Amino acid sequence: MPPLPRPIPSSPRWLPNRAVARSAQDKLGMPAHVRALPVPLDTRHVAGGPAVTTQLVPSILYTPSMSTLVCVPILVHDEQQARADAMAARNLGADLVEFRVDTFYERLVDESEEPWKPVLRVVRESELPCIVTCRPEWEGGSYIGPEEPRADLFERLLVEPERPRYIDVELDAFRRSPGLLGRLRAAKAGSSTGIMVSIHDFDGRPHNLSRLLLELRDLEIADVTKIAIRARSLRDNLELFEILRQADTPTIALGMGVFGTPSRVLAPRYNALLTFASLRDESATAPGQLTISELLTRHRFRSISRTTGLYGVIGWPVAHSMSPAVHSAGFEAVEHDAVYLPLPVAGDEDPESSYASFKASLTALIDDDHLDFRGASVTLPHKSNLVRLGIEMGWDVEPFARACNAANTLTRLEEQWHVTNTDAPAAVDLLEREIGPVRDKRVLVLGAGGVARAIVLELLRRGACIGLCNRSQDRANKLIEGASVGVRALQTQVPGSIERTTPTRFARAHALINCTPVGMVGGPDETGLPIPLEQLQRIEGLSLVQDTVYNPPETSLLKAAASLGLATLDGVEMFVAQACEQFRIWTGHKAPASLYETIVRESLASKD
Structure with a gap:
């Protein structure tokens, strides 16, 4: 892909209106990456605009070292709700908001001769700098009205005293409305509001993406380039990162859907202008959009830089x-x-x-x-x-x-x-913590999948006597054959033994380990037991039941075992133990195991 050419103007990253500037200074203090400076808003700062008087406003010029901003999109239903959501976004740490006025403006067009006025009030009263977007249905939005009122809105947003920092106009809008480019150029001549020209594809990567970017460049009106495509694999993120890497003007490049998360979180690594994060799960405006809490807290967005791995x-x-x-x-x-x-x-x-x-x-x-x-x-x-x-x-x-x-x-x-x-050593280490070394001890293992295969091999390597119980005899036989070959390959001096069995035949056992998904949330049988209760009761010498399922922490099997007075080990402990070993391998540090366990248990409890 050719590098993105430089546009003719040099534009500010964002420059809020005076009311917002006062609000930000008086109520919040400026964000760490925003400075309040007496800057003349002349042609050095405003694309195509005449020199004006100096104002004390926050000003950011686009440079390669700028921090990537966090923008919260707000679906506007009414003015009061828009103000409240903007305040909530500010309180959660957003840098700016995007007012999506699709249905709000469509309704105003039907009801008023000056439908832009309520939108201007929303902009004026916003607690944060803002982008205004009226996304038509043909570009994935909800506005289904005629194009002329939308063009009127764009013009008003560019020329009125209280302006948004950006308006978002789709590249396809210039094709559909041939006169739109001239109207916006004229309105933009004296405006401090930038124009974000956007490309969206909710199905996948456009086959002609390079051509679309060149077409966008040739308009010579875009202060910001925005690309949002549905990512079909992780590889699509890499192309978006390359677009950002080659960009020499403010650019946003995002992958939508579950495969697009890296493009949203790693935006600072590639100097994207901003990334979007929703206020709440239910208010996301694009597939795969994280909440602002997830972005800032779980993914530590503010700490990401070009050196972040x-x-x-x-x-x-x-x-x-x-x-x-x-x-x-x-x-x-x-x-x-x-x-x-x-x-x-x-x-x-x-x-x-x-x-x-x-x-x-x-x-x-x-x-x-x-x-x-x-x-x-x-x-x-x-x-x-x-x-x-x-x-x-x-x-x-x-x-x-x-x-x-x-x-x-x-x-x-x-x-x-x-x-x-790290799975199998973690599981067997926990088992030995409770019952001592497993050598010569009898362990009943339920299941013949990947988890069982690894745990069985680790038990054999440590000398346990294993009974393998699985509904499919073929799968059980294959596991036993593979484990036998594996333990020989490991050159274990005194390996344990393994046999295919049933709970009734394997009458004595020191421990039982469930390696099936039975009892798992979202599994084949969320409330079921992998072994009938009466068979569990008949196993002589059984002192411990271990479950590899961690969601929920207390499975039906563990509840049944506890009711029989047996000790239990839940899957959370195994998950934490294997994760701690991964952490040590990656970082060279001992993992904060208690923190890991607290996070997992609290997270699972919150989902109950």
């Missing part, structure tokens, strides 16, 4: 993973300059298709010279894909991960990539 959790789905919350808090606790994000990579029932998707996405992240991707947690369905890719790429794949064909941790250390498994 990237970690994440790779899987499908990953939207509800606890990993971003705990690792972000851990990075903050030790002042590790990195961000940790959900990195969804679609899985597929076809293993080869799933592997191809995983390989394409992960290698793209690794190969991007400007991203500083440092590592990842890898979860279902890609744990075996990570081992396969690591072997194929010649990375350092630890023997245990090779043996169980499952890994959950990827790390870059000294320009070499390392693949490890």
Whole structure:
């Protein structure tokens, strides 16, 4: 893609009106990246405008070192609600707001001969600098009225004394209304309001994106370029980052949908003008938009710079993973300059298709010279894909991960990539904490998936006597065969033993470990038991029941075990233990385990 050409004007990043300036100075103090200076608003600062008298206003000129701003979009229903939401956005830390007046203005057009006046009042009374957008239905908005009143609104917003910092006009609007460009040029001649020209595609990346950007440049009216496309994979973020990297004027480039989160959070790394964050979950104006609390608190947006590294959790789905919350808090606790994000990579029932998707996405992240991707947690369905890719790429794949064909941790250390498994050691360490060394102890394992495979191998390596119980005999036999091969590959001197069994046949056991998704929120049987209660009661010598499911922390199985007077270990402890080991590998620091556990338990409790 060719670099974005420089526009003719040099424009300020944002310059609020006097009422907003007073509000910001009197009520808030200026944000850290805004300075109140006596600056003449002459042609050096206002594109195309004449020299005017000096005013004491906050002024920011666009430079490559500017902090990326946080803008909260507000769907305007009425003036009072707009004012209240702008104040709420200010209180939560927003730098500016976008008033989306789509349906509000459409209603005013039907009811008033001067429909722009209420919009101007909203602008005048805003607690923050603002963008005004009236998005038509044909560009993903809700305005379905004629174009002429919309053009009237743009003109008024450019020439009235109390103006927004920007108006957002779609590139396609200039095609649909040939006279619009001339009208806005004339209105803009003496205005301090900038024009943001935007490109949206809610289906995917436009095949002609480069041509659209050149067309936008050729208008010679855009003070800000905005691109918002639906990201179809993580790789789409990399192209958006490249657009930002090459831009020499204020630019916004965002990916919508679950795959677009990196573009929203990493905007400061690439000097984007701003990123959008919703006031509330239900008030998002685009798919995948984070709330301002998520952006500023969980993802520590204000701390992100050009040196910030990237970690994440790779899987499908990953939207509800606890990993971003705990690792972000851990990075903050030790002042590790990195961000940790959900990195969804679609899985597929076809293993080869799933592997191809995983390989394409992960290698793209690794190969991007400007991203500083440092590592990842890898979860279902890609744990075996990570081992396969690591072997194929010649990375350092630890023997245990090779043996169980499952890994959950990827790390870059000294320009070499390392693949490890922290799941199984964490689970068995916890078990031994409660019942002592597992050598020669009998452990009943329920399930034959990836989690069971890794835990079984770790138990065998430590000398346990394992009974494997699974509904599918074929899957159980394959696991046993693979575990036997794996333990030989690890050259364990005195390995344990394993047999396929049933709870009734495996009459004695010291511990039981559930490795099935039964009891998990969103799983196949949220309230079910992986083993009938009467069979659980009949197991002689049973002292502990461990569940790998962490949501909910107290599964139906653990409730049943507690009712029988048995000790229990929930999945939260295992999750925290494996996450702590990942943190140590990545940062060289001991993880704040108690903080991790508090975050997970409080988060899960809040969802009850």
